[in-house]
Amino acid sequence: MRNKLLLIFIFCFFIKPGISYSIVEIDITRGNLDPLPISVSPFFADEISKEKIKKDLDIDNLGLEISKVIENNLRKTGLFDTLDKESFLQKPDIAHLKPRFEDWVLIKSQVLITGKVTSKIINEKDYIRIEFKLWDVLGAKMVDGFSLTTVPTNWRRVGHKISDKVYERLTGESGYFDTRIIYVAEEGPKTQRIKKLAIMDQDGFNTKYLTLGNELVLTPRFNPTNQMVTYLSYFRNMPRVYLLNIETGKQEVVGDFPGMTFAPRFSPDGKKIIMSLAKDGNSEIWVRNLETNIQEKLTDHPSIDTSPSYSPDGKYITFNSDRSGYQQIYVMRSDGSKVKRISFGKGIYGTPVWSPRGDLIAFTKLHKGKFFIGVMRTDGTGERLLTENFYQEAPSWSPNGRIIIFYRETKTDDKGQGFSAKLWSIDLTGYNERLVSTETDASDPSWSSLLEN
Amino acid sequence: MNLNKIFKNAFLVVIFGLVITACATKKSVKTTTETSTTTKAAETQKADPIEKLDALMQGDVYVGSDTVGELASGVPDRVFFATNETILTTASRETLRKQAAWLRQNSDVTVVVEGHADERGTREYNLALGERRANAAKDYLMTYGVSSDRIKVLSYGKERPVDSGSNPLSWSKNRRSVTVKAN
Structure with missing residues (x-):
């Protein structure tokens, strides 16, 4: 289904990367209350290319659409103020060749993005070549850019790759736009929800449903190294952890366990799945090696041990356990030794997820009837609550560790009506809380790594 | 842990007390409604949900019959x-x-x-x-x-x-x- 997209991206950098220019830089370690004014000029296309693209994609002005993808990505970071295209004084083709910087200074733009789309035929197949340039308006020079050639249907991904480049260049952090989110799409009344696995681009486009809704599915998680997914399915009323290849649609049960397996997550190298096994009223954490098929029990305690998550170096595992009487967060070595409780604040703590940067653990906290998403250092110090609501949980990190996506459920009214579940995102700073648009109700989000090629 | 237990027991005693009072009120309400006017009937209706809640939960365990098959x-x-x-x-x-x-x-x-x-x-x-x-x-x-x-x-x-x-x-x-x- 998606393998079509794997058709070659041909990168040809015409700017040597790595040279540092004196462009405006953005500090994203704090909440940014003064977003950087940026202009994304519609990408230019000549008439012949336009006609051909119209035939291939049924899009009148692909250059404009690509610029909108970029604009939308940048605006949603909260770091950029994308200026209204109506105010632009210079035409896209001329701006791309060499901007008249005074025209852009005049509308108070500090950064300018221009581009060009050309249709090409390679081996009798249609391709598009997209070129982009990043300009420092105040410094009056070009600071970055690239061009790439791909099949026409990949045009949104090109927009995401350009967004990643701009974000990297201006913040010094790696981007997260050319990524996907897998989640559980929900429909129907609260007492009989129908749940399907769904996947979409990070910006909510290109939604695809991966299961039909015949059985309950929960908690999909990406393999950080490829496009495999692990999740919980109630297929034949046997709740078990499954492995799904989203390119081929092939799926299989993970391991052979004598009870319900749940709460799966991949190891950072993608070769193992860590999960819980519930048997005879007790849940323990197990790990299964997908290459050797060896499975091993890591915890040994009569309490509930679940929601395990590896540290990015694979040396540690964080999980939640109610061995102290209530759900709290623990850290242990990845062989199960040296179990140590790290959460000591008021309330109960669950769903710990290790940041891809390694320095923080995101969690859900329930205190005085409210649910919080927060972060703490891996030794439990420095607890910081980012958002509070009636019900929210299941944090998942963006691949650069700057944003947390989670789901939120609404309180129903006196008649039990008005239930909804939606995805939300919030910056690590606690700013920029946003609804993540999905076609249906949604829960259990998992953010992919940056896509390759 | 022990403290916890004491709290729990105290809690149960309080809840038990509440249940008894709830029952008692119900009875007195019943006797008054026999000779009541329409306004009093309206009052009883208003008080009903709270009494119901006490009768349906002990501590926070459900003891009613709704949904039970x-x-x-x-x-x-x-x-x-x-x-x-x-x-x-x-x-x-x-x-x-x-x-x-x-x-x-x-x-x-x-x-x-x-x-x-x-x-x-x-x-x-x-x-x-x-x-x-x-x-x-x-x-x-x-x-x-x-x-x-x-x-x-x-x-x-x-x-x-x-x-x-x-x-x-x-x-x-x-x-x-x-x-x-x-x-």
Whole structure:
């Protein structure tokens, strides 16, 4: 289904990367209350290319659409103020060749993005070549850019790759736009929800449903190294952890366990799945090696041990356990030794997820009837609550560790009506809380790594 | 831990007191309504939901009959739990003894014990909690002579509430373990 997209991206950098220019830089370690004014000029296309693209994609002005993808990505970071295209004084083709910087200074733009789309035929197949340039308006020079050639249907991904480049260049952090989110799409009344696995681009486009809704599915998680997914399915009323290849649609049960397996997550190298096994009223954490098929029990305690998550170096595992009487967060070595409780604040703590940067653990906290998403250092110090609501949980990190996506459920009214579940995102700073648009109700989000090629 | 217990007992005593007062008020209301005017009837109606709540929950365990089905005639199909708890109450044990007696008489029947949690917990923890509750019920059935190979457990966590409300009473109905015939 998606393998079509794997058709070659041909990168040809015409700017040597790595040279540092004196462009405006953005500090994203704090909440940014003064977003950087940026202009994304519609990408230019000549008439012949336009006609051909119209035939291939049924899009009148692909250059404009690509610029909108970029604009939308940048605006949603909260770091950029994308200026209204109506105010632009210079035409896209001329701006791309060499901007008249005074025209852009005049509308108070500090950064300018221009581009060009050309249709090409390679081996009798249609391709598009997209070129982009990043300009420092105040410094009056070009600071970055690239061009790439791909099949026409990949045009949104090109927009995401350009967004990643701009974000990297201006913040010094790696981007997260050319990524996907897998989640559980929900429909129907609260007492009989129908749940399907769904996947979409990070910006909510290109939604695809991966299961039909015949059985309950929960908690999909990406393999950080490829496009495999692990999740919980109630297929034949046997709740078990499954492995799904989203390119081929092939799926299989993970391991052979004598009870319900749940709460799966991949190891950072993608070769193992860590999960819980519930048997005879007790849940323990197990790990299964997908290459050797060896499975091993890591915890040994009569309490509930679940929601395990590896540290990015694979040396540690964080999980939640109610061995102290209530759900709290623990850290242990990845062989199960040296179990140590790290959460000591008021309330109960669950769903710990290790940041891809390694320095923080995101969690859900329930205190005085409210649910919080927060972060703490891996030794439990420095607890910081980012958002509070009636019900929210299941944090998942963006691949650069700057944003947390989670789901939120609404309180129903006196008649039990008005239930909804939606995805939300919030910056690590606690700013920029946003609804993540999905076609249906949604829960259990998992953010992919940056896509390759 | 001990302190916890003392608190719990104190809590139960308070709740017990409340239940008694609730009963008492109900009675006095009844006697007054016999000679009442229409305004007084309206007042009783207003007070009703609160009395109801007291009568339907002990501590935070549901003790009402709404949503309760039958495994067989006269044999309730479900038992209810306190928040985050898997302990069987006296009423629950009575229900399970009835189920066990019926299952002993109908030895060809196999069952699935479905464990559920309310919506006030994280999804994964609730899956484990549901499994723990179902096993608490299963263990009790086994103690009363039902062989383990006739009982399967299945946890739904918070995925299948019976009551879609977002209030303590609804949640108490959803914290349950339901014995369902499998054949």
